[in-house]
Amino acid sequence: MLTITQKNIVFLVATLLFCISCKENKEEQTTEIITSNYIETEIPVYNFNDLEPLLYTNKDKIYIVNFWAMWCAPCVKELPYLQQLQAKNPDIEILLVSLDFPKDIDTKLKPFLKERNIISKVVLLDDPDANSWIDKINPEWSGAIPFTIIFNNETRKFYERSFENLEDIENEISKNFKQ
Known part of the structure; x- marks a missing residue:
């Protein structure tokens, strides 16, 4: 005992x-x-010719392409809303097109994305002829960022402004796209 x-x-x-x-x-x-929130190990660097096919679709699925940069305060402010949208709507595909410098991918961009738990696909656009490719995307675009394209095979909307919150993005989608 x-x-x-x-x-x-x-x-x-x-x-x-x-x-x-x-x-x-x-x-x-x-x-x-x-581990499940880890950002891709490679961030592809595209010129506009490589990127352009990603700006169009023949599907009725909704795509969002957001042009942004780490140095753009309104861009950084809206990133969480885009992430919330993607988490809430996995059927919507989001592509974040960074306009940062390719030399900063490993030292600045990847740490930035990891710190903010960015889950969307990210590519970097490195094309010096901005005057040409901006007009090809939308002749009315001044070149200011953030700039967002929301589209499917029937509808294409351009937003040269930042979204104020998740509801703002959802309202634009429900107003312009059948779901």
Whole structure:
């Protein structure tokens, strides 16, 4: 038979083992969550000719292409709304077209995206002839960012402004697109 002191020791050891095993499970879950939100290891760099086919579709699926940059405060402010939209509507495909410098991909862009848990596909547009490709996208676009195209095979809408919140984007989609 165990004495009271021995029972206390057994209880403390059992409690300690239980706490350690719970802590290990929690760490495993956290690692899994971090891994699932990890940004792509490669961010493709496109010129406009490479990017242009991604701006059109023959499907009725809704696509959103957002031109942005890390240095653009309104762009950065609206990124969470685009991420919320994508999380809420996995059938809508979002492409973030960064206008940052290719030399900053590993040192600035990837850390920026990881820090903000960006889950959308990101490409970098590196084409010096902006006057040409801006007009090809939309002749009415001044070149200011953020600039967003929401489209499918029937409808194409351009937004030379930032979205104020998730509801703002959802309202534009419900107003202009059949779902």
